[in-house]
Amino acid sequence: MPGAREQIRSLVLSGDTFDQPAAELRELQLEAARETFTAHRERVPLLRTRAAETGVEEVTGLDDLVPLLFSHTSYKSYPVSLITAGRWDRLLRWYTTVSAVEPGDVDMDGVRDIDEWTDRITAAGHRPYITSGTSGKVSFLNCDASDLSFLHDILEHLTCWPDPLPPKPTRRGYLLAPASGPMRSIDGFRWHADVFAQPGETRLLTEDAMRVSELMSSALLRRRIAEGAATPQEISSFETASESREGELGAAMAQIVDDISAHRDEPLLIAGMNNQQFTLIQALRARGVPDGSLHPDTLVLSGGGNKGRALPDDYQQQLTAFYDGVRRVRSYGMTELQGSCLACEQGNYHVPPWVIPLVLDEPGEKLLNPEQGVVEGRFAFLDVSLEGRWGGLISGDRVFVDFSPCACGRPGPAVLPDIRRYGDLGGDDKITCAATLDSYVRGMIH
Secondary structure (H helix, E strand, O other), X not given: OOOHHHHHHHHHHOOOOOOOOHHHHHHHHHHXXXXXXXXXXXXXXXXXXXXXXXXXXOXXXXXXXXXXXXXXXXXXXXXXHHHHXXXXXXXXXXXXXXXXXXXXXXXXOOOOOHHHHHHXXXXXXXXXXXXXXXXXXXXXXXXXXXXXXXXHHHHHHHOOOOOOOOOOOOEEEEEXXXXXXXXXXXXXXXXXXXXXXXXXXXXXXXXXXXXXXXXHHHHHHHHHHHOOOOOHHHHHHHHHHHHHXXXXXXXXXXXXXXXXXXXXXXXXXXXXXXHHHHHHHHHHHHOOOOOOOOOOOOEEEOOOOOHHHOOOOOHHHHXXXXXXXXXXXXXXXXXXXXXXXXXXXXXXXXXXXXXXXXXXXXOOOOEOOOOOOEEXXXXXXXXXXXXOOOOEEEEEEEEXXXXXXXXXXXXXXXXXXXXXXXXXXXXXXXXXXXXXXXXXXXXXXX
């Protein structure tokens, strides 16, 4: 008989993924949590150290998981100096403390920059997904081949749940993203095109790959400019390069706008982060394309929030108005999760069965999960599907989670639509375990 983790992963193909009886699923999830902890404690050094320090030897209940959770900052707890000094062996040592990766499996000989570093990890059978931030540091989240296969299964079978799209390649595709790069959104957009777009009929915003080095250096320079620490020459060079890049992308976006305008009566696939999607709909409106006029079988993928408040406050309402009548993926998620919490007919985000939601107090110390009803707190979770890293994480999100049956008729739990970052609520977004975990990591890599 397959183990609990494998039983839960198989639900993605079941046709009733989000309709599992709550009591039976909780029992299966707890057993899966035990299996996950046992497997990853031997493979992830930071988890092993954390378990020893907190005295957790086995998972007997959800409370046992709380001291084992990593902070959302744990995956960018490396010293930036390792990158600027080209200490790629030390950076790999850091990566292998937070991931299920053996250092000896990755060849670091001759690595010249962070892009080659990520390429070497990929060549060793892993995928180091990054998440970007405004600080100049990125998070590195390890996935192995089975994690990628599971992600592909999710998008193939659950896109547009609760009325999933048949996996048929019938659309003309537009990907408002780089051609490749170690970001889950980039892979996800490409996989959606493989499944839902006609072969050879997908247009890219750029044929260039996303370079981690450029992403990090740009963010660091923007931070130095904001602090008044950048030199005039650095600012001038940055502005020249940015203007040139914006000109190239603007020309490419204009071609996509022309093509969508000419083919808007056909089923389309339009995938891009919120910034790019908002730019696109503004340009289409300027071309005279009215809201709600795209083919009803058009599939639209978007996401990424509004980091840095770069978009107007009503950008979501504008996207909803323009894409009225088409198929859209509505979800709450993050790169740290396999798949996302998907919106039902009532607009509530149902937690997938491979994710155990753990609602904590603001410092991230106490579990608040009720048997029934709504609870407010910090969103944390254990994703039992993950193989490439420990799936226990404390996020920076303030959420309301309803553990009662949903008004749509399905069991809970479901995350309610009022989701905010603690950092946007006027607080410091301090998680108690974060500093302790970071100190563990520093001790391990030195």
